[in-house]
Amino acid sequence: MSGTATREEAQARDAADPLARFRARFALPLGADGEPLIYLCGHSLGLLPLGARRLVGEELDDWAQLGVNGHEHARRPWIPYHENLTAGLAALTGAHPGEVVAMNSLTVNLHLMLASFYRPHGRRTRILMEAGAFSSDRHAVTSQIAWRGLDPATELIELAPRAGEALLRLEDIEAVLEQHGEQIALVLWPGVQFRTGQAFDLARNARSVRARGCVLGFDLAHSIGNVPIELHGSEADFAVWCSYKYLNGGPGAIGGCFVHQRHADAQPRDRHVGALPGARLAGWWGHEEPTRFLMEPQFLASAGATAWQISNPSVFAAAPLIASLRVFMEAGIGALRAKSVALTDYLAALLEPLAPHIEVITPHASAERGCQLSIRIRAGAARGRRVFEALGARGAVVDWRSPDIIRVAPVPLYNRFEDAWLFARALREVLAGVS
Numbered sequence: 001m002s003g004t005a006t007r008e009e010a011q012a013r014d015a016a017d018p019l020a021r022f023r024a025r026f027a028l029p030l031g032a033d034g035e036p037l038i039y040l041c042g043h044s045l046g047l048l049p050l051g052a053r054r055l056v057g058e059e060l061d062d063w064a065q066l067g068v069n070g071h072e073h074a075r076r077p078w079i080p081y082h083e084n085l086t087a088g089l090a091a092l093t094g095a096h097p098g099e100v101v102a103m104n105s106l107t108v109n110l111h112l113m114l115a116s117f118y119r120p121h122g123r124r125t126r127i128l129m130e131a132g133a134f135s136s137d138r139h140a141v142t143s144q145i146a147w148r149g150l151d152p153a154t155e156l157i158e159l160a161p162r163a164g165e166a167l168l169r170l171e172d173i174e175a176v177l178e179q180h181g182e183q184i185a186l187v188l189w190p191g192v193q194f195r196t197g198q199a200f201d202l203a204r205n206a207r208s209v210r211a212r213g214c215v216l217g218f219d220l221a222h223s224i225g226n227v228p229i230e231l232h233g234s235e236a237d238f239a240v241w242c243s244y245k246y247l248n249g250g251p252g253a254i255g256g257c258f259v260h261q262r263h264a265d266a267q268p269r270d271r272h273v274g275a276l277p278g279a280r281l282a283g284w285w286g287h288e289e290p291t292r293f294l295m296e297p298q299f300l301a302s303a304g305a306t307a308w309q310i311s312n313p314s315v316f317a318a319a320p321l322i323a324s325l326r327v328f329m330e331a332g333i334g335a336l337r338a339k340s341v342a343l344t345d346y347l348a349a350l351l352e353p354l355a356p357h358i359e360v361i362t363p364h365a366s367a368e369r370g371c372q373l374s375i376r377i378r379a380g381a382a383r384g385r386r387v388f389e390a391l392g393a394r395g396a397v398v399d400w401r402s403p404d405i406i407r408v409a410p411v412p413l414y415n416r417f418e419d420a421w422l423f424a425r426a427l428r429e430v431l432a433g434v435s
């Protein structure tokens with residue numbers, strides 16, 4: 001398409017886009033010429049929702065004016081602050097409101113969930129995850145295995161794509177479960193793979209894992225705010241995510257966690273039962289709010305996933321996310337996904353004529369990807385790196401993932417069809433000029 005597609009056609013698509021007005025609700029990083037950069041990096045750090053400035057400012061004002069009384073009397077009282085995020089997170093993850101909670105950050109939440117849900121017993125001691133998982137996930141898993149006195153070298157099963165392939169096949173996951181299922185205590189799987197952009201069918205994945213009696217957790221770092229998610233219906237045991245990518249919560253934003261209702265229901269409120277899957281590690285913020293400040297030794301769990309909270313929420317890491325989730329709810333998740341599919345399909349089509357020089361390793365079918373496309377330069381990693389740097393010099397903000405991938409994500413909330421067109425032109429010109 002890029003041979004014939006014109007900038008005017010891209011602009012016409014933007015003019016017809018019912019979500020185009022949301023771009024003005026975000027701060028667009030500018031280049032040296034004062035023009036917006038071609039920002040296609042929402043898979044790494046989403047842009048600042050302008051409404052966040054007011055919300056953070058209000059929290060600072062309330063702190064200045066109320067001091068400690070802000071805990072109860074701020075315009076958004078700080079004690080139940082996480083509740084400001086519940087409805088939006090539940091809507092984006094297909095969870096019941098009681099099943100989600102905003103807390104901590106991703107790897108911390110993963111550790112907490114593994115502490116609760118990785119319960120090796122008898123022959124069931126192993127963890128299955130993908131080879132090439134995000135390093136932090138692997139560090140969390142191997143250290144959890146070792147922390148229990150087991151050996152990660154034997155207890156961790158890592159499933160790699162077939163030789164010569166970049167993507168994982170669900171039937172291969174099912175084959176591993178068939179072969180080793182009775183030894184697998186827990187499966188940790190991504191919703192969208194961070195390097196390839198491959199989106200998995202969570203429901204199918206969950207059916208196969210649960211049929212083998214294994215516990216299932218999802219890392220939704222690259223899924224939430226990007227692809228449709230149905231956590232409750234999938235019956236996954238837990239899920240974790242960060243909020244600084246597609247959720248636009250800002251650097252180090254508060255992360256999130258899902259615990260399926262059946263686990264909250266199974267846990268007695270007034271004691272900890274280590275033998276139950278999902279056994280809580282507790283702190284005072286998991287204690288029910290009405291009696292929390294009596295400071296009594298007896299624990300009494302609050303309802304649902306909030307019982308897994310440990311510490312009081314970080315207000316300044318949460319305020320920008322409130323602003324962003326409001327924008328998501330206003331735009332509508334269905335409309336965002338429809339635009340996302342159209343925009344990424346458009347970018348993929350623009351890149352097709354460059355196929356002699358590049359390989360898009362992300363699946364072609366929109367059901368198997370979110371908005372990210374992962375591009376490999378055929379001439380090798382060294383040239384790929386030079387291409388990436390030349391793109392940056394031309395104002396395209398994308399990123400590089402070792403060993404040889406350029407990740408590009410047109411985000412439906414703030415990217416235009418014209419951004420896709422500008423990127424494709426920049427890549428075409430760079431490929432022609434960079435040896």
Ligand SMILES: Cc1ncc(COP(=O)(O)O)c(C=O)c1O
Binds near residue numbers: 106134219
């Ligand atoms: C898939 C995945 N897992 C884990 C992390 C680590 O996140 P955090 O630093 O919030 O723990 C990231 C961060 O980008 C990620 O993409």
